[in-house]
Amino acid sequence: MKGKPLILSLVLFTSGFLVAYNYQQTANIPQMVQLSDSQWEKDYFYKQQLLEMEEKNKELREELKVKRDKIQEYDSKLADSENVVADFVQRKNKLQMLAGELPxxxxxxxxxxxxxxxxxxxxxxxxxxxxxxxxxxxxxxxxxxxxxxxxxxxxxxxxxxxxxxxxxxxxxxxxxxxxxxxxxxxxxxxxxxxxxxxxxxxxxxxxxxxxxxxxxxxxxxxxxxxxxxxx
Incomplete structure (x- = not known):
C-alpha cells in the first residue's frame, strides 16, 4: 500500500511539470496582432496614396523625357538654322566682294x-x-x-x-x-x-x-x- 501513494505523487508531479512547461512555451510564441477596421482603412488609404504617387512620378518622368527630346530637337534645328544663316551671310559677303560693295x-x-x-x-x-x-x-x-x-x-x-x-x-x-x-x-x-x-x-x-x-x-x-x- 505504501508504493501506490508514491507512484501517484510521481504521476501528479510529472503532470504538473508538463502543464507548466506547455504554458511557458505558449507564452513565448508571438501573438498575432489584430487590427481594427479603422486601422485597416488607414493602411489601405496610405498604400493607395503611395501607388498614386509612384504612378504620378512615372508620368512626370515620361513627360520630362518628352520635353528633353523636344528641347534637343529645337537645339538641332537652331544649330541647322544658324549654319544656314552663316552660309547665307558668307555667300552674301562673297557676292558683295565680287560686286565691289565690300573691300x-x-x-x-x-x-x-x-x-x-x-x-x-x-x-x-x-x-x-x-x-x-x-x-x-x-x-x-x-x-x-x-x-x-x-x-x-x-x-x-x-x-x-x-x-x-x-x-x-x-x-x-x-x-x-x-x-x-x-x-x-x-x-x-x-x-x-x-x-x-x-x-x-x-x-x-x-x-x-x-x-x-x-x-x-x-x-x-x-x-x-x-x-x-x-x-
Missing amino acids: LQGSGVEVTLKDAEYIPEEDQVNQYIVHESHIHMVINELLSAGAKAIAVNGQRIFSDSYISCTGPVITVDGIQHPAPFVITAIGDSDILYSSLDLTQGIIDYLLSDHVDVEMSKEAEIQMQAKLSAEG
Whole structure:
C-alpha cells in the first residue's frame, strides 16, 4: 500500500511539470496582432496614396523625357538654322566682294604699264604711250586666268566698267588716271603670272608695242570698295 501513494505523487508531479512547461512555451510564441477596421482603412488609404504617387512620378518622368527630346530637337534645328544663316551671310559677303560693295584682299599679281621713256624724233608720240587697248588686253588675260578681282590704279574693274583713252590719261568709269597704270589682280599668283608671261604672249606684245612693263607677284593685295564718278 505504501508504493501506490508514491507512484501517484510521481504521476501528479510529472503532470504538473508538463502543464507548466506547455504554458511557458505558449507564452513565448508571438501573438498575432489584430487590427481594427479603422486601422485597416488607414493602411489601405496610405498604400493607395503611395501607388498614386509612384504612378504620378512615372508620368512626370515620361513627360520630362518628352520635353528633353523636344528641347534637343529645337537645339538641332537652331544649330541647322544658324549654319544656314552663316552660309547665307558668307555667300552674301562673297557676292558683295565680287560686286565691289565690300573691300577685298588676297594674293595675286601687279602689272605696271608705263609710257616709253625714249621716243625717236621721227616717230609720233602716240605710238609710245599706253592706250586703253593695252589695258584691256591685260585685264582680259587676267580674267581668263581666273582673277577674282581687278583694279586699275586702285579703282575696281567690273563687268560693266568702261575704259577710254584721252591722250596720256586713261578714264575708268568716268574717273581719270594718269600714267603709270598699275593693274592689280587677286587670284592664284602663279597662274596669273604665268598666263601673262607666256612666250609671245601679252607681255611680249606690249613690249613690242613700245610699252614699258613691270610685273610682280604679290603676297597681299588690298582692294577698296566700288568708287563712284563723284568719289
